[in-house]
Amino acid sequence: MVRKPPMEDVGDRDLAVGPPKRSAAGIPGVAAGLAAGLREMGVRRTALTLARVNQVDGFDCPGCAWPEPAPRGDSHASSRRGHAEFCENGAKAVADEATLRRITREFFATHAIADLAQRSGYWLGQQGRLTEPMVRRAGGTHYEPIGWDEAFALIADHLRRINPNEAIFYTSGRTSNEAAFLWQLLARAYGTNNLPDCSNMCHESSGVALSETIGIGKGSVTLDDIHAAKLLVVVGQNPGTNHPRMLTALERAKRDGAVIVAVNPLPEAGLIRFKNPQTVRGVLGTGTPLADHYLQIRVGGDMALFQAIGSLLVAWDAVDRSFVDSLTEGYAEYAAAVSKLDWSAVERATGLPREEIETVARLFAESSATVVCWAMGLTQQRESVATIQEIVNVQLLRGMIGKRGAGLCPVRGHSNVQGDRTMGIYERPPAWAPKLGEVFGFTVPMEPGYATVDAIRAMRDGRAHVFLGLGGNFAAATPDTAVTEAALQRCRLTVHIATKLNRSHVLPGTESLILPCLGRTEVDRQASGEQFVTVEDSMSVVHASRGRLEPASPELLSEVSIVARLGRALLGDTLPWAQFEADYRTIRARIAEIVPGFADFEARVSQPGGFVLPHPPRDSRSFATPSGRARFTVHPLTVIDVPPGRLLLQSIRSHDQYNTTIYGLDDRYRGVRGGRRVVFVNPDDLAALGIADGSMVDLVSEWTDGVRRAEGFRVVAYPTAKGCAATYFPEANVLVPLDSVAAGSRTPTSKQIIVRLEPAG
Numbered sequence: 001m002v003r004k005p006p007m008e009d010v011g012d013r014d015l016a017v018g019p020p021k022r023s024a025a026g027i028p029g030v031a032a033g034l035a036a037g038l039r040e041m042g043v044r045r046t047a048l049t050l051a052r053v054n055q056v057d058g059f060d061c062p063g064c065a066w067p068e069p070a071p072r073g074d075s076h077a078s079s080r081r082g083h084a085e086f087c088e089n090g091a092k093a094v095a096d097e098a099t100l101r102r103i104t105r106e107f108f109a110t111h112a113i114a115d116l117a118q119r120s121g122y123w124l125g126q127q128g129r130l131t132e133p134m135v136r137r138a139g140g141t142h143y144e145p146i147g148w149d150e151a152f153a154l155i156a157d158h159l160r161r162i163n164p165n166e167a168i169f170y171t172s173g174r175t176s177n178e179a180a181f182l183w184q185l186l187a188r189a190y191g192t193n194n195l196p197d198c199s200n201m202c203h204e205s206s207g208v209a210l211s212e213t214i215g216i217g218k219g220s221v222t223l224d225d226i227h228a229a230k231l232l233v234v235v236g237q238n239p240g241t242n243h244p245r246m247l248t249a250l251e252r253a254k255r256d257g258a259v260i261v262a263v264n265p266l267p268e269a270g271l272i273r274f275k276n277p278q279t280v281r282g283v284l285g286t287g288t289p290l291a292d293h294y295l296q297i298r299v300g301g302d303m304a305l306f307q308a309i310g311s312l313l314v315a316w317d318a319v320d321r322s323f324v325d326s327l328t329e330g331y332a333e334y335a336a337a338v339s340k341l342d343w344s345a346v347e348r349a350t351g352l353p354r355e356e357i358e359t360v361a362r363l364f365a366e367s368s369a370t371v372v373c374w375a376m377g378l379t380q381q382r383e384s385v386a387t388i389q390e391i392v393n394v395q396l397l398r399g400m401i402g403k404r405g406a407g408l409c410p411v412r413g414h415s416n417v418q419g420d421r422t423m424g425i426y427e428r429p430p431a432w433a434p435k436l437g438e439v440f441g442f443t444v445p446m447e448p449g450y451a452t453v454d455a456i457r458a459m460r461d462g463r464a465h466v467f468l469g470l471g472g473n474f475a476a477a478t479p480d481t482a483v484t485e486a487a488l489q490r491c492r493l494t495v496h497i498a499t500k501l502n503r504s505h506v507l508p509g510t511e512s513l514i515l516p517c518l519g520r521t522e523v524d525r526q527a528s529g530e531q532f533v534t535v536e537d538s539m540s541v542v543h544a545s546r547g548r549l550e551p552a553s554p555e556l557l558s559e560v561s562i563v564a565r566l567g568r569a570l571l572g573d574t575l576p577w578a579q580f581e582a583d584y585r586t587i588r589a590r591i592a593e594i595v596p597g598f599a600d601f602e603a604r605v606s607q608p609g610g611f612v613l614p615h616p617p618r619d620s621r622s623f624a625t626p627s628g629r630a631r632f633t634v635h636p637l638t639v640i641d642v643p644p645g646r647l648l649l650q651s652i653r654s655h656d657q658y659n660t661t662i663y664g665l666d667d668r669y670r671g672v673r674g675g676r677r678v679v680f681v682n683p684d685d686l687a688a689l690g691i692a693d694g695s696m697v698d699l700v701s702e703w704t705d706g707v708r709r710a711e712g713f714r715v716v717a718y719p720t721a722k723g724c725a726a727t728y729f730p731e732a733n734v735l736v737p738l739d740s741v742a743a744g745s746r747t748p749t750s751k752q753i754i755v756r757l758e759p760a761g
């Protein structure tokens with residue numbers, strides 16, 4: 001009984017398209033953020049909440065993982081935290097959670113699950129916060145209330161009846177360190193490493209690429225490095241929408257003389273010009289132009305671009321010899337490979353003329369401090385791992401690791417996605433698995449579990465029967481929508497720990513639970529008093545987060561409580577679940593004992609601003625690779641061949657969404673209003689294909705097992721790179737089969753889908 005995802009925006013009469021913007025933020029940004037707050041929360045709550053975002057005594061913004069500047073009063077820091085340390089989209093994220101709208105049991109009594117499955121994700125999210133645990137019993141048509149204890153007993157009963165490897169413990173990256181640590185403890189003590197997470201669809205490629213070459217899967221820069229950089233290269237990232245506070249850092253570096261290069265098929269407003277709403281110049285003036293050079297690269301061309309840059313650096317002998325000789329391996333093979341570079345292949349892959357690449361390579365050659373930042377434009381490609389490793393090669397050539405103002409900077413998405421990995425949310429046993437087993441007295445399973453795509457296959461094929469999601473929206477975030485939705489519904493039990501209703505909840509297994517939890521903004525009171533939780537940002541800074549608002553409902557439990565009570569129901573008091581729930585310091589004490597870098601956790605995280613985790617390449621130029629050296633790697637250059645009449649489609653975020661949470665139907669910077677089913681195509685391609693701007697098309701991707709189709713998109717002539725197209729996620733996910741994943745990281749290729757446009761039927 002799989003239904004097609006709803007498409008209420010098809011041919012939406014309200015959809016309007018205007019010219020894209022040439023700058024980001026400024027007053028319209030602040031106004032949009034405040035308007036979202038006022039709409040959802042009212043005046044008092046908006047003021048109260050926004051004043052606490054990212055402040056030392058406040059909560060971590062549930063928006064993105066961009067770091068906060070040092071606390072006010074820290075005289076050593078290169079920048080100080082502002083009184084308003086949030087952005088338009090952070091304000092929207094907060095408003096979405098702190099909304100005054102509520103979903104009650106009457107709502108579920110009124111709306112059958114089958115009806116809810118016909119609603120859009122936008123509509124589901126608009127209904128407000130979940131307020132009490134709900135169950136769908138076998139054969140039931142509606143969700144109905146259930147007590148917490150009965151809910152935990154039901155889950156424990158299901159889990160006891162299966163082999164532990166037939167259960168899936170999914171995590172989304174908003175989960176705190178404390179909840180994540182307990183979640184992996186629960187899964188592993190129960191007996192499985194089936195811990196897929198949103199990272200499998202996000203920065204997995206970065207983690208793999210960096211671990212293999214520099215010995216640690218995290219970025220090597222601090223915020224100070226961004227400020228101190230002389231050359232900043234932003235590749236495959238749209239910070240104006242997804243990391244708006246990063247623009248402040250770019251602006252600052254630029255004022256100090258940094259050169260900024262953007263590499264992106266789309267001309268993204270935030271990379272072109274920034275009007276900082278916190279400065280007079282940003283509010284009254286024209287703002288700061290950001291990118292000095294804008295390489296409008298073809299989708300998937302970055303591997304060729306960085307090989308070409310590396311090749312030129314070697315040819316020009318612009319190599320940091322002492323760094324390369326003393327700290328790296330594989331240089332000779334690399335230099336030999338790039339000396340044979342096929343420039344015609346580079347030009348076909350990138351769509352860029354050689355002179356443009358040479359100009360940018362010259363900047364690399366002349367810069368004494370270079371940071372390369374990247375996000376989903378690089379990680380969701382078939383050759384993502386190799387592409388990121390080509391960036392590593394270029395940075396190694398120039399000795400740009402472990403040096404002020406220089407480094408590798410994968411910009412993370414979810415606010416604690418990096419911390420969740422540090423806490424052991426991973427489908428393989430963490431390096432500290434033996435210690436985990438020793439401290440808690442059980443044998444940690446060593447057999448690898450399922451990452452996201454394999455978890456879908458296991459549910460589809462009847463090899464997994466229970467799905468538990470700690471946050472997130474598995475059905476909408478993953479690829480091959482029809483397959484994934486059927487897979488979830490094939491489960492005997494699906495369990496969703498969530499703040500808001502989403503599509504995954506309305507595709508229940510035979511039995512299904514929705515367990516409502518506290519959000520970041522809310523006070524967390526336990527037996528020992530008010531608790532805080534901790535998170536790790538994109539630059540390995542760990543700090544505390546304290547919510548202040550009264551919870552959306554007295555029935556809510558914190559994520560920690562939910563996991564601890566489930567642990568107790570399933571495994572009994574063999575582990576100190578009750579103590580963990582009562583006092584989160586006892587969880588942090590165990591983390592300090594088990595996870596490297598967390599010694600003295602409680603004291604250090606109680607400092608304003610928290611503390612920075614060790615990062616050997618950044619701190620001391622040491623590399624935990626087998627040889628102890630950073631590794632150059634060689635990859636055959638790939639050119640993506642697109643058959644005639646087809647386009648290379650990527651799926652992106654609009655300015656009015658947070659992943660699968662849709663705040664509104666506008667994409668202000670790209671000039672789209674009132675609808676989401678649009679596809680951006682270069683006007684020359686439209687002419688060649690004989691398709692008119694504004695016409696309605698289906699997007700069709702062709703695979704050996706048949707075609708996949710996303711119906712009813714309005715064509716928007718847009719200055720994207722030639723041969724390329726773009727549309728929004730999650731609407732595009734239906735086009736990507738489970739088998740289409742990045743080599744080495746198995747991340748779905750959400751940014752590399754060959755499609756043809758067919759007149760809508």
Ligand SMILES: Nc1nc2c(c(=O)[nH]1)N[C@H]1C(S)=C(S)[C@@H](COP(=O)(O)OP(=O)(O)OC[C@H]3O[C@@H](n4cnc5c(=O)[nH]c(N)nc54)[C@H](O)[C@@H]3O)O[C@H]1N2
Nearest residue numbers: 089236237238242263299300375376377413414653658659
């Ligand atoms: N407001 C808001 N903030 C968010 C999110 C959100 O949805 N809304 N999501 C959060 C999460 S989980 C994440 S992971 C991040 C995502 O942050 P981003 O990675 O910035 O998000 P995307 O919209 O996927 O944008 C990818 C960018 O890569 C470009 N691109 C696509 N293909 C290629 C390519 O082949 N080469 C190059 N060079 N560029 C390419 C696209 O044109 C686009 O500008 O943001 C986080 N922050």
Ligand SMILES: Nc1nc2c(c(=O)[nH]1)N[C@H]1C(S)=C(S)[C@@H](COP(=O)(O)OP(=O)(O)OC[C@H]3O[C@@H](n4cnc5c(=O)[nH]c(N)nc54)[C@H](O)[C@@H]3O)O[C@H]1N2
Nearest residue numbers: 172198201202471472473477497498500502659660729750
């Ligand atoms: N085609 C395509 N697909 C993609 C991407 C893409 O660019 N293109 N991007 C991928 C990326 S980068 C990511 S990170 C994934 C995102 O995948 P997920 O992390 O699974 O999805 P989200 O949309 O972030 O999850 C939103 C839901 O989380 C719940 N939630 C919000 N706050 C909390 C909280 O504090 N606690 C709990 N327990 N629940 C909460 C709410 O119920 C909300 O509906 O999607 C991936 N999918």
Ligand SMILES: [Mo]
Nearest residue numbers: 202203413414
């Ligand atoms: Mo992400």
